[in-house]
Amino acid sequence: MLRLTVVDTRGATSVYAVDVRKAGDGHDGRVRARLYRDGSLVALSTLPARFAVPGGHIEVAVGGFGLRRCHYVRTDGSTSPLTPDPASAEGRRADLRRRHPRVSAMLGTMSFLFVFAGLCITVPQLAETITRIPPVAASIGVFQSPVQLPLGMNLLIGAAAVLGSTERALRMRSGWIDHLAS
Incomplete structure (x- = not known):
């Protein structure tokens, strides 16, 4: 799971998390990205995905060996990768x-x-x-x-x-x- 902390225009802070089950969903095997805000599921999409969040959007794409892209793209066009959860394999590698x-x-x-x-x-x-x-x-x-x-x-x-x-x-x-x- 990858995380992003966003402060909206009112000054409220939300933690967004993206979860991609690389093996696919159990019922049909399609790979989907899930977007959570403060622990609650707010969006589900097949890949590649684009989720609107305050100040921009999150782009998610998967390749043959894992995530190819999971970035926060600000409205000005600048990008930054999401931070892996410290308990995940990606977080331990980071x-x-x-x-x-x-x-x-x-x-x-x-x-x-x-x-x-x-x-x-x-x-x-x-x-x-x-x-x-x-x-x-x-x-x-x-x-x-x-x-x-x-x-x-x-x-x-x-x-x-x-x-x-x-x-x-x-x-x-x-x-x-x-x-x-x-």
């Missing part, structure tokens, strides 16, 4: 970044490298598999992947890429590599 910035930076670099390595290994192998389909092979030929790894190594690299993607999702980071992987 706390690690605050308390141990070097460890956090090292984990961030490792997660990027894991995802990048996963893509570098998987894409050529996937291209080879696709070009072995008879109609594709007949029209463009068969691509021979320069990367030939045993199944165990492929599984290990795939697991590392998933861990790296999970860590990036916990940091609420989204970049070109995440868009390729999702």
